[in-house]
Amino acid sequence: MRARMAVRTVEIGSPGWAAPMMPSDAEPELPLAKELRRVLGPRARIIWRGAELDLYARDQADIPESLRRMLIRTTPDVVVQPETVEDVANVVTAAYDLGIPVIPRGAASFPLGGAVPTMGGVVIDLSAMRRIHAIDKERILADVEAGVRWSTLQEVLRGDGLTLRTYPSSWFSTVGGWVATGGYGINSLKFGHLSKNVKALQVVTPTEGVWWVDEGHKDFPLYFGTEGQLGLVTRVVLKIRLPPKSSEPRLLQFTEAQEAFDFAKDLLAV
Ligand SMILES: Cc1cc2nc3c(=O)[nH]c(=O)nc-3n(C[C@H](O)[C@H](O)[C@H](O)COP(=O)(O)OP(=O)(O)OC[C@H]3O[C@@H](n4cnc5c(N)ncnc54)[C@H](O)[C@@H]3O)c2cc1C
Structure with a gap:
């Protein structure tokens, strides 16, 4: 699968933006x-x-x-x-x-x-792989490198009038890292497991090289939570959303867990 999303390109860092980290004296490299x-x-x-x-x-x-x-x-x-x-x-x-x-x-x-x-x-x-390649406002997708942090992406999306569907509790963690471990996060009640919010992954393996696996592929769910054992995730095409018109925090108390679940279920049906 090749993502075709040349709608808008935001570059955060670019190749060679900082000096390489090399030994400063004559000690031979390992x-x-x-x-x-x-x-x-x-x-x-x-x-x-x-x-x-x-x-x-x-x-x-x-x-x-x-x-x-x-x-x-x-x-x-x-x-x-x-x-x-x-x-x-x-x-x-x-x-x-x-x-x-x-x-x-x-x-x-x-x-x-x-x-x-x-x-x-x-x-x-x-x-260091933290470029945001494209934000597709029509298809409501974000194509980002694995090292992009959730907090950074949310800021960039906000500037474009969009927002994340879901994100992990570690706000500073990377998109690729949560694919590798996750997961359920903030808003998962509504949007489900992270795998339901990803359209495609770019993966690197020693035998296959660089390739894309999209949500229709039978092995797609296996890349979530297997911590890189099936390959390194290098790029992620995320499903995003328009922000809610308004948002208001409420504190609700329930005496039984079942009551809370039923309430949440009813809320989703509204
Ligand atoms: C089993 C498990 C389940 C979790 N579930 C949730 C959850 O549901 N909700 C939640 O909010 N938090 C969850 N976490 C916490 C989660 O680790 C962090 O929230 C965070 O998203 C990880 O991102 P990171 O960039 O810090 O990754 P790191 O801590 O750097 O790496 C985490 C793991 O993923 C591998 N990895 C990292 N990047 C890549 C990559 N690009 N490609 C392949 N492998 C990679 C690493 O080798 C390591 O095994 C879970 C953690 C674990 C271990």
Whole structure:
């Protein structure tokens, strides 16, 4: 599936917008980092030592010491911050050829170690892939890269008189990260599971390269909640909506859970 949505393009960051993170002295690069630099080119953002690398040995939460002892190596060998899907595909292929594990990472808001290595390897930090490719006002769709944050997207949509259908409780997390874990979020009562609010996904795998899977594909639901095991999500075409005409918070109290469910069901039918 190819998304054809050249309606409006908003660029947040662009390739080469910041200086590459390279060692500043003469210390030779780790062979793996060297190989990735050969594959990705001299401007690639590759982290292979120092305190910055240590940041990737954890997510939002500390890994408990007992668990850390069971895991083999939580510090990655190398972190790459690709800016294009081609670079993601090149890293995945290189790691696959070298037999090295790959760990995708969004905003690392998942506090149970999902984005943390267990055997070293290459962390692919997708947070630099944050372009909003198109907002299609006619079809009410947003075509965004995996590293776009929900809060950023909501701001951009608001400027266009649109809004998200649903979003996760971690407002700062990435669109790709929630596809990989999620989920039900804010407004799910009305709009359902995240998979019902996505039209298509761009995915990278070591064997298939870059490809699109859309909502009609039988495997489409499998990409939600499998945390990157079926491939890295690099781009998401989201269903969005017009904002409600008005919105007013109410506090309701129920004595039984069933009463609350029945009320919510009746409300949806209105
Ligand atoms: C099983 C599970 C269910 C969850 N369900 C909900 C929910 O229903 N509602 C809710 O609000 N929050 C839910 N969360 C919390 C959720 O992790 C965060 O809300 C957030 O959306 C994750 O995004 P992130 O960018 O921080 O991802 P990270 O914390 O960086 O990564 C989370 C996981 O996804 C993988 N991953 C990250 N980006 C990609 C990508 N682009 N392609 C492939 N894999 C990737 C990582 O390797 C890691 O395993 C759930 C978490 C887990 C573990």
